[in-house]
Amino acid sequence: MGIKWYRIVFKALGITLIAFIIFGPLSSLVLWSIAIKWYWPHVLPQEVGLAYWKQALGLQRDWAIAAVSIWDAFKASIIIACIATGITMIVSIPAAYALARLRLPLKVLFLLFFLMPKVFPQQPIFVNLLPIFTRWGLAGTVQGVILVHILVCLLFGVWISTSAFKAIPESLEEAARSVGATAWQTFWRILMPLAMPGLLVSAIFVLVTSLTEFTGTFFIGLPFVTTLPMLLYSASGYNMQFASVLAIVLLVPSLLLMVLTERIFRPEFLGAVGR
Amino acid sequence: MPEVKLVEVTKRYGKVTAVDGLTLTIEDQEMLTFLGPSGCGKTTTLRCIAGFVIPDSGQIFIGAQDVTRTPPEKRDIGFVFQNYALWPHMTVYQNIAFGLRLRKLPKQEIKNRVHEALNLVRLTGLEIVTHGSCPVVNSKE
Numbered sequence: 001m002g003i004k005w006y007r008i009v010f011k012a013l014g015i016t017l018i019a020f021i022i023f024g025p026l027s028s029l030v031l032w033s034i035a036i037k038w039y040w041p042h043v044l045p046q047e048v049g050l051a052y053w054k055q056a057l058g059l060q061r062d063w064a065i066a067a068v069s070i071w072d073a074f075k076a077s078i079i080i081a082c083i084a085t086g087i088t089m090i091v092s093i094p095a096a097y098a099l100a101r102l103r104l105p106l107k108v109l110f111l112l113f114f115l116m117p118k119v120f121p122q123q124p125i126f127v128n129l130l131p132i133f134t135r136w137g138l139a140g141t142v143q144g145v146i147l148v149h150i151l152v153c154l155l156f157g158v159w160i161s162t163s164a165f166k167a168i169p170e171s172l173e174e175a176a177r178s179v180g181a182t183a184w185q186t187f188w189r190i191l192m193p194l195a196m197p198g199l200l201v202s203a204i205f206v207l208v209t210s211l212t213e214f215t216g217t218f219f220i221g222l223p224f225v226t227t228l229p230m231l232l233y234s235a236s237g238y239n240m241q242f243a244s245v246l247a248i249v250l251l252v253p254s255l256l257l258m259v260l261t262e263r264i265f266r267p268e269f270l271g272a273v274g275r
Numbered sequence: 276m277p278e279v280k281l282v283e284v285t286k287r288y289g290k291v292t293a294v295d296g297l298t299l300t301i302e303d304q305e306m307l308t309f310l311g312p313s314g315c316g317k318t319t320t321l322r323c324i325a326g327f328v329i330p331d332s333g334q335i336f337i338g339a340q341d342v343t344r345t346p347p348e349k350r351d352i353g354f355v356f357q358n359y360a361l362w363p364h365m366t367v368y369q370n371i372a373f374g375l376r377l378r379k380l381p382k383q384e385i386k387n388r389v390h391e392a393l394n395l396v397r398l399t400g401l402e403i404v405t406h407g408s409c410p411v412v413n414s415k416e
Contacts, residue, residue, distance in 0.1 A: 174327050175360035177347040179374030189373075193364045 029251075032244035052241040056249070067242040070231060070249060077227040080142060081210040084149035088206050091150075092157030093199065097191070099158070100165035111162070114155045126219035133220055140224035148216035149209075156205035164198020165191065197264045204257045211253055277338030278303050279324060284333035286319050293319040294330070325354045367393075368402035 032038070033052060035045035054060045058069035099107060117125060126148070130139060138144030168191060176186040192199075214229045222230060232246040279301040286294045294316040301307050309317040322328040324335060326347030334343045342350055361370050371392055375385045393399045 169358065169360070171356045171358055171360040172362055174325075174347070175354070175356055176362070176373070177327070178325055178350075178352060178354040180348045180351075180377040181373075182348055183346070185377065190362060194362075 029244045029247050032240045033248055035241055052245050056242065056245045066239050067235075067245065068231075070228065070246065073226045073228050073231045074249070076142070076225065077211055077229075080146055080149060080225075080227060081207050084146050084153060084210040085203055085207045087146070088150050088153045088157040089161075089199070089203050092154065092161045092202065092206075095158050096161030097165050097187070099162045101170070111159065114158045117151050118155050122215040123219075126216050129216075130219050139220055140222075142221075142225055145217050145221040145225045145227070148220045149213050152213055152216055153206040153209050156209055157202055160202035160205060161195070161199055164195040164202065167198065168194045200264055201261050204261050208254050208257050212250060278305075278336075280336040281320070281324070282334045282336070284320070284323055284330045284335065286316075286323060286328060286330045294323065296333070321354070325352050326350050366403050367398065 031045060034048045034050060036049045036051060037047035038045035051060075051062065051065050052067050055062060055065045055067040056070045058071055098104065099110060104110065129148070133139040133144050133147075138147065172190055172194070173186050176190045177183070181189065212229055213227075214233065217225065217227050217230055218233070221227065228246060228250050232243055232250065235246060236243040281297055281299045284294055284297045285292065297316070297320060309320065311317055319328060323330050326342070326345060326349075329344060334341055336342065337350065337352075347354075362373070365373065368389055371389045372385050375388060380388075389402070390399065393402065
């Protein structure tokens with residue numbers, strides 16, 4: 001009996017802890033986003049309202065509320081993310097096919113090459129990129145930011161797509177070739193439909209990465225290109241309410257896309273990396 | 276059916292010689308079986324004939340035509356894979372019709388020939404299932 005009792009308490013504590021870790025910050029975000037007045041030592045806000053939400057969504061304009069309309073940044077974020085995702089996938093799909101199928105020397109090095117912008121400290125990379133981009137006239141432009149996003153996103157694009165192609169048995173391609181399909185027809189009618197779930201997952205990772213990309217946009221884009229994370233950065237620290245509104249807005253697409261990913265993801269997509 | 280001729284066909288994978296100077300003629304109408312321990316080059320030889328593997332040296336003829344470097348889709352050879360190699364995103368009907376469609380046969384002709392084939396293996400009525408849910412394929416019959 002004693003042991004059972006112990007276990008239940010232990011489980012309850014564990015669940016509470018997990019719930020606290022996950023929902024603690026989230027509920028704090030929600031609370032802050034509706035707090036008008038919240039001073040120490042009060043546990044809950046003294047005054048709540050949707051003023052910051054209204055202002056952020058452009059429904060009202062009140063100089064007393066420190067928030068601006070987020071629509072421009074939202075639009076910039078979406079446009080940049082969509083273009084970056086499109087270009088990343090156009091580059092990634094052929095590269096991934098080559099890495100998955102062709103006998104390339106130094107294949108692992110190629111894969112690691114895409115990992116580089118992720119493993120090195122981001123700041124020095126982009127600080128050094130800034131003078132180069134300035135020389136090319138790309139600093140502070142949307143094109144420059146898109147290019148930086150592609151650099152960061154290629155990792156997910158190439159790695160996950162490579163696994164998606166690797167998960168398809170080669171005999172399925174050979175069977176198509178033997179009944180008369182050219183390499184091109186085989187790619188479009190056999191490989192692409194079969195790899196599609198994996199490629200979609202890859203594209204979703206790329207899209208989310210681009211939507212939430214911070215460091216590169218900060219060094220290359222500011223002050224002329226403002227995406228949602230940039231707006232969040234400038235609001236965080238002193239303006240908890242507006243920052244919380246932005247954080248929640250940024251969470252929504254990521255959460256939606258993650259739910260979508262969860263539905264189409266199969267572990268093989270990552271299991272074949274580096275094989 | 277034309278005869279198939281292999282002349283001094285050799286294929287190496289790194290240090291391993293899978294097929295070593297094989298010369299062989301398969302006559303018209305002849306039925307030939309390869310028998311041997313695993314790793315002796317049966318599969319590599321078949322894959323050379325089908326065109327999935329290009330030999331390091333030697334030539335392959337189908338009839339009078341040298342097909343050593345012809346891509347598999349131009350050889351018109353039927354190849355049955357050990358693991359069936361059915362396309363899981365297509366229905367049974369689409370799997371059978373794929374090759375005929377690539378050959379741009381008229382729709383009605385494709386339909387007739389698919390049904391003929393299904394009749395032959397007594398699978399009529401299962402055209403629209405995908406192979407993952409096809410009981411016959413699942414039971415490895």
